[in-house]
Amino acid sequence: MLRDLIIRDILLIEHLELEFHPGLNVLTGETGAGKSILLDSLGLALGWRGRAEVVRAGASQGEVTAVFDLGPDHPARAVLDEGGFDPSDELILRRVTSADGRKKAFVNDRRASGEVLRALSDTLVELHGQSDDRGLLDPRAHRDLLDAFGGHGPAVSAARVAWRDLRSARTALAEAKAALDKAAEDAEFLAHAVKEMSDLAPQEGEDAELDGRRRLMQAAEKVREDVARAQHALGNDGAQGKTVDALRWLEDASAASDGHLAGPVAALERALSEMAEAERGVEDALRELDYNPTELEHVEERLFAIRALARKHNCQPDALPALALNFAARAAAIEAGDAHLEALSAAVREAEAAYDGAALKLSGLREKSAKRLDKAMGLELAPLKMERAVFETSVTSGEPGPGGSDAVFFQVATNPGAPAGALGKIASGGELSRFLLALKVCLTEASSQTMIFDEIDRGVGGATADAVGRRLAQLSEKGQVLVVTHSPQVAAFGAHHWQVSKAVMGGQTRTNVAALGTQERVDEIARMLAGDVVSDAARSAAKVLLDG
Numbered sequence: 001m002l003r004d005l006i007i008r009d010i011l012l013i014e015h016l017e018l019e020f021h022p023g024l025n026v027l028t029g030e031t032g033a034g035k036s037i038l039l040d041s042l043g044l045a046l047g048w049r050g051r052a053e054v055v056r057a058g059a060s061q062g063e064v065t066a067v068f069d070l071g072p073d074h075p076a077r078a079v080l081d082e083g084g085f086d087p088s089d090e091l092i093l094r095r096v097t098s099a100d101g102r103k104k105a106f107v108n109d110r111r112a113s114g115e116v117l118r119a120l121s122d123t124l125v126e127l128h129g130q131s132d133d134r135g136l137l138d139p140r141a142h143r144d145l146l147d148a149f150g151g152h153g154p155a156v157s158a159a160r161v162a163w164r165d166l167r168s169a170r171t172a173l174a175e176a177k178a179a180l181d182k183a184a185e186d187a188e189f190l191a192h193a194v195k196e197m198s199d200l201a202p203q204e205g206e207d208a209e210l211d212g213r214r215r216l217m218q219a220a221e222k223v224r225e226d227v228a229r230a231q232h233a234l235g236n237d238g239a240q241g242k243t244v245d246a247l248r249w250l251e252d253a254s255a256a257s258d259g260h261l262a263g264p265v266a267a268l269e270r271a272l273s274e275m276a277e278a279e280r281g282v283e284d285a286l287r288e289l290d291y292n293p294t295e296l297e298h299v300e301e302r303l304f305a306i307r308a309l310a311r312k313h314n315c316q317p318d319a320l321p322a323l324a325l326n327f328a329a330r331a332a333a334i335e336a337g338d339a340h341l342e343a344l345s346a347a348v349r350e351a352e353a354a355y356d357g358a359a360l361k362l363s364g365l366r367e368k369s370a371k372r373l374d375k376a377m378g379l380e381l382a383p384l385k386m387e388r389a390v391f392e393t394s395v396t397s398g399e400p401g402p403g404g405s406d407a408v409f410f411q412v413a414t415n416p417g418a419p420a421g422a423l424g425k426i427a428s429g430g431e432l433s434r435f436l437l438a439l440k441v442c443l444t445e446a447s448s449q450t451m452i453f454d455e456i457d458r459g460v461g462g463a464t465a466d467a468v469g470r471r472l473a474q475l476s477e478k479g480q481v482l483v484v485t486h487s488p489q490v491a492a493f494g495a496h497h498w499q500v501s502k503a504v505m506g507g508q509t510r511t512n513v514a515a516l517g518t519q520e521r522v523d524e525i526a527r528m529l530a531g532d533v534v535s536d537a538a539r540s541a542a543k544v545l546l547d548g
């Protein structure tokens with residue numbers, strides 16, 4: 001609900017603070033007094049696109065603040081949450097525009113984009129007037145409006161689920177067909193590749209292992225020569241034999257050396273033991289370095305075959321095992337392709353049947369609801385002096401989609417025998433206003449939005465205007481309604497009344513808005529009835545209207 005509207009330096013308004021209320025709020029005043037300025041100002045706060053130059057002459061900037069009360073389940077809370085704003089029971093929208101046209105927007109005192117304001121606007125305010133080209137006059141919205149009127153939510157949800165499943169099934173079938181067609185083009189290549197991979201059977205990490213073994217075997221001959229030389233140098237003809245001779249000579253001389261040779265003898269004995277151990281190790285190494293030349297040939301052949309296959313398929317050797325699995329899977333897909341496609345085709349047929357059933361059920365509900373809506377509209381149009389007009393909800397076959405396969409259009413015929421046509425093209429200005437009002441009465445349940453009617457009663461008077469006022473009052477029982485009106489009959493139904501006036505002060509024109517009390521309402525409605533000169537008779541008539 002719109003609670004407060006604060007305007008500073010916008011067009012003819014210098015400073016204005018308005019406090020609105022639940023129910024029917026009416027704004028009246030002379031033509032040109034500035035009633036449209038209030039709507040332009042509210043639109044500025046809501047991010048609507050309006051006049052380019054709105055700052056009051058002589059001011060550097062203008063500012064509009066709109067304060068809304070939000071219920072716990074108000075859809076604006078979801079918009080705030082998505083935009084990163086903390087939802088609260090009070091929503092403050094503020095828009096500042098400079099004289100050069102630059103604008104800044106704030107949501108609860110945090111900077112916000114125009115997109116966020118417009119998204120919030122869609123949940124906060126619904127504007128209707130003779131120039132309304134959205135909502136009720138937008139054919140794209142008619143199906144949703146009919147579904148809301150008929151309470152088709154569960155059926156629409158079922159159709160959406162069925163459509164989603166159908167699209168998924170069709171996508172899976174198309175992708176499988178494309179994959180099979182592509183695989184079939186490569187069938188001969190795949191057969192050869194699978195056999196080639198299977199014959200070689202490369203393993204992950206095998207390239208590095210084979211390369212290491214090859215390098216070791218290639219180096220083994222030279223290594224073995226060096227080890228053999230070391231063995232000869234250590235043997236009886238080398239260091240070990242000479243050390244044995246030296247030990248024998250020292251042992252022979254030790255008896256006459258009075259113990260001076262005991263240390264060297266012990267050292268040589270230890271050296272002989274170490275040399276014997278080294279010789280055993282060298283012998284073991286020589287046995288390890290023995291290899292079969294044929295094994296090197298086999299290792300090289302396999303290593304070169306793996307690398308050649310990797311070059312052929314433009315990949316690393318370690319990627320060959322995964323590539324082999326891919327080739328095998330593609331080949332298997334070709335073999336099992338027809339059976340797989342048939343299974344997917346059956347799934348598509350099943351999904352089509354489910355969607356057709358859901359769409360058919362929804363179509364039946366819509367046709368029944370269309371008749372109820374047409375009947376309800378007939379009952380609403382008669383008091384609005386349009387008893388000869390015909391409202392028709394057309395439900396025809398349309399393009400299948402998530403919302404079913406129906407095209408829904410609201411059509412009217414204003415003269416007997418005349419063909420029905422689009423609501424916005426057939427009805428005149430006054431007729432259109434009454435059609436829109438009747439539709440709102442039929443379609444609107446308890447609303448979280450503030451409904452604004454801008455001179456929707458233009459061109460009607462007397463009993464028709466009274467009927468318009470009654471229906472606006474009826475709508476206001478379900479939520480807040482603001483109406484800009486020139487009709488005294490409509491104004492008399494207001495629960496709250498504001499008068500918009502214009503005056504010249506200090507050589508400058510200013511618009512002002514004043515809340516009216518009981519006697520002031522009598523005077524204003526009398527003015528609306530009588531014109532500039534308000535008589536006692538006009539005041540009496542105004543009291544009759546206000547008393548209902």
